Amino acid sequence: MMEDKFDIRIVSDEKRIFAFVGDFGSGKTEMAINFALMRRASGKDVAIADLDVVNLYFRSREHTNYLRERGINVILPPQKYRNADVPIITPTVMGSISDHNTDLILDIGGEENGIAVLGYLSEYLIKEAYEILFVINGRRPFTRKVEDIVSLYDRLVRKARGVKINSLVNNTNLMDETTGEIVKEGEELLEDVSSALSIPIAFNSISEGVNLDGVSLKYPIFRIKRFNTVK
Amino acid sequence: MAEKVLVKGNEALGEAAIRGGCRYYFGYPITPQSELTEYMSRRLPEVGGVFLQAESEVSVVNMLYGASCVGVRVMTSTSSPGFSLMQEGVSYMAGAELPAVFINVVRGGPGLGDIQPAQGDYLQATKGGGHGDYRLIVLGPSTIQEAIELVMLAFDLADKYRTPVEVLADGMIGQMMEPVEFPEMRSLNTLPEKPWSLTGAKGRKPNKITSFDLDPYKLEEMNLRYEATRKRIIANEQRWEERNVKGADILVAAYGTVGRIMKTVMELAKEEGINVGLFRPITLWPFPYERLEELSKKVNTVLTVEMSGGQMLEDVKLAVKDNAATPFYGRMGGVVPTPEEILEQIEKIIKGSESA
Missing domain, CATH: 3.40.50.920 (Rossmann fold)
Structure with a gap:
C-alpha cells in the first residue's frame, strides 16, 4: 500500500494527529482510512474518529469492522445514532487527542460545515503535534481552478479557529477512469495552489492499479485502496 | 463534449437542469437530496437564474405553478415526505397542463422513515399521488450519467406535452459519485415557444390557465384532452x-x-x-x-x-x-x-x- 517514496515528513514521529479537510467528495474519508492503515502497518497504535457531520452515506463508520480487524480503534457516535441526520461529536475524541500513546486520524466532513468540527476541537488540538491536510480533487466541479480552491481554503480557515492547514494532497481522480495524465494534471494544478497559498504539497494519492508509466510526478506517491465504491 | 468530472448524483441532477435551460429553482431542503438544493443556490446566480428557498414544500409547488404559467423552465427537488406534501399542487399543475420537473430522491418510508435509499414511492409516482385523473411522466435513472440525460429529457417532455414530469431517483443515486460528462449548456433561445403562457396580453387575446370549470361537461372536455395527451405519451415515449x-x-x-x-x-x-x-x-x-x-x-x-x-x-x-x-x-x-x-x-x- 505504501511506496518507498512516501514523504518522511508526514510519517515522522513528530506528528501524531492527522485530519483531512476539503470539499464535499474530495476523498477525505478514503484518505483517512488509508492513512490509518498505513500508520498501523508501521507498528503504531492508531485510532480513527469519524467526525463527519455533513455526509449521510459513505462514511468511515461503514468500514468499522474492517478497521477493527486490523487493530485500529474506531471512535464512533453511539450505535443508536449511527444513521441519524444530526451532528454528533463523540466526547471520547477529546480524550484521544491528548492520549500521547496513540496516533489519531480524524475523518471530518466537507467544506466549512465539516471543518467547523476542528474549530470546536481547536483548544485541544493546538496543544498537540497535528497535521491538517487539504485534500483536493481537481476533477470535482468546484475545485477545478486555482481561484476556486483558494476561495475554499479561505472559507475553511475562517471556521477552523486557529487550527492551521499545513499541507496539500493531490487526490485528482475519476475513480476507475483515473489515468496517470489526470494525476499529473492535478499535480500541476496543486503547484499553482501551493504557490498562491504558500502551503507545501505533501503527496499525490493514487488508487492501486492506476498506471503511472510514462508520467513523471514531482511529489511522493501514496497508493490507496478505494473503500467507498458502489457495486 | 467537455472533460469528465467526478460528481455526486445530487450535483449532477442540478447541473443537468441548468444545462437543459432551467433558470428557476424553488426548494426546501430534505435529506438525502439537500446537496441538490444547495448546488442550485450556488450555481443559479452564476448563470443569471433565481434560487429561492421556500418556507415549506406546499409553497414550493405553488411557486412552480406560478413560474410555469409565465413559460419558464422550472424545477424543484425533494425527498419522499416532501413530495407527499406537494401532491395537491402537483394535481393542480397536471390539471392546468403546466410543465415542470420534480425530482424525488426517495428515502425509506412510510411516514418519517429514514434517510437511506428506497423505492417505496413508485406507486405514488406512477399511479398519481394527488387527486383526479392524471399521470406524470416518470423517469427512473440508474446511473449518474443517465440521470443527467433524463433530467434534460424531462424538461423537453414536460414542454412537449404540457405536463409535470417526475425524475424518480433514490438516495443512492443522489449520494454516490461517478465520473460524468456534461453536455453543452442549452441556449435559452432554442427553448420551445409557449404561446399559451401568461406573458402579458398586449396585442393578443388573454390566455387562461386553470384546472377548474364549474360546468361538468366542460370539465369532462378538459379531462378528455388530458386523456388524449396521455395516449400520445404512451404511444411515443416508452423507454427501457x-x-x-x-x-x-x-x-x-x-x-x-x-x-x-x-x-x-x-x-x-x-x-x-x-x-x-x-x-x-x-x-x-x-x-x-x-x-x-x-x-x-x-x-x-x-x-x-x-x-x-x-x-x-x-x-x-x-x-x-x-x-x-x-x-x-x-x-x-x-x-x-x-x-x-x-x-x-x-x-x-x-x-x-x-x-x-
Whole structure:
C-alpha cells in the first residue's frame, strides 16, 4: 500500500494527529482510512474518529469492522445514532487527542460545515503535534481552478479557529477512469495552489492499479485502496 | 463534449437542469437530496437564474405553478415526505397542463422513515399521488450519467406535452459519485415557444390557465384532452433498457439503483453458469408493457427486484400476464440488496424449476 517514496515528513514521529479537510467528495474519508492503515502497518497504535457531520452515506463508520480487524480503534457516535441526520461529536475524541500513546486520524466532513468540527476541537488540538491536510480533487466541479480552491481554503480557515492547514494532497481522480495524465494534471494544478497559498504539497494519492508509466510526478506517491465504491 | 468530472448524483441532477435551460429553482431542503438544493443556490446566480428557498414544500409547488404559467423552465427537488406534501399542487399543475420537473430522491418510508435509499414511492409516482385523473411522466435513472440525460429529457417532455414530469431517483443515486460528462449548456433561445403562457396580453387575446370549470361537461372536455395527451405519451415515449435477454434462463425486472446492481448480479451469475437477462424500464410511466409482455413469452420466470415491498411488481404482472411466473424479491426501510443476495434468489428459482 505504501511506496518507498512516501514523504518522511508526514510519517515522522513528530506528528501524531492527522485530519483531512476539503470539499464535499474530495476523498477525505478514503484518505483517512488509508492513512490509518498505513500508520498501523508501521507498528503504531492508531485510532480513527469519524467526525463527519455533513455526509449521510459513505462514511468511515461503514468500514468499522474492517478497521477493527486490523487493530485500529474506531471512535464512533453511539450505535443508536449511527444513521441519524444530526451532528454528533463523540466526547471520547477529546480524550484521544491528548492520549500521547496513540496516533489519531480524524475523518471530518466537507467544506466549512465539516471543518467547523476542528474549530470546536481547536483548544485541544493546538496543544498537540497535528497535521491538517487539504485534500483536493481537481476533477470535482468546484475545485477545478486555482481561484476556486483558494476561495475554499479561505472559507475553511475562517471556521477552523486557529487550527492551521499545513499541507496539500493531490487526490485528482475519476475513480476507475483515473489515468496517470489526470494525476499529473492535478499535480500541476496543486503547484499553482501551493504557490498562491504558500502551503507545501505533501503527496499525490493514487488508487492501486492506476498506471503511472510514462508520467513523471514531482511529489511522493501514496497508493490507496478505494473503500467507498458502489457495486 | 467537455472533460469528465467526478460528481455526486445530487450535483449532477442540478447541473443537468441548468444545462437543459432551467433558470428557476424553488426548494426546501430534505435529506438525502439537500446537496441538490444547495448546488442550485450556488450555481443559479452564476448563470443569471433565481434560487429561492421556500418556507415549506406546499409553497414550493405553488411557486412552480406560478413560474410555469409565465413559460419558464422550472424545477424543484425533494425527498419522499416532501413530495407527499406537494401532491395537491402537483394535481393542480397536471390539471392546468403546466410543465415542470420534480425530482424525488426517495428515502425509506412510510411516514418519517429514514434517510437511506428506497423505492417505496413508485406507486405514488406512477399511479398519481394527488387527486383526479392524471399521470406524470416518470423517469427512473440508474446511473449518474443517465440521470443527467433524463433530467434534460424531462424538461423537453414536460414542454412537449404540457405536463409535470417526475425524475424518480433514490438516495443512492443522489449520494454516490461517478465520473460524468456534461453536455453543452442549452441556449435559452432554442427553448420551445409557449404561446399559451401568461406573458402579458398586449396585442393578443388573454390566455387562461386553470384546472377548474364549474360546468361538468366542460370539465369532462378538459379531462378528455388530458386523456388524449396521455395516449400520445404512451404511444411515443416508452423507454427501457434490455440486456442479455436473448436465451436468458431467467429475466429480472428492476429499475433505478436496483437496475444498476443487477449488472453486477448478471456478471456473478455468468460465473455460476446462469444466464440472467435484465429488463430495466426507464419510463416508469408510461410503463413499457408490450415489450415486457413479448420478452416474457421466452422465459419461465420474470423476477422483480425492488427496494420496496413490491410496487413495480404490479406493472410487471400486468405486462407478463400468464406467460411466466412472477416472483418478487425486495428489501425495505432503506436497505439496499447486495448482488450476492439477489443472486441467491435467482439460484433458488433456477434450482426449483429444475427439480420440478
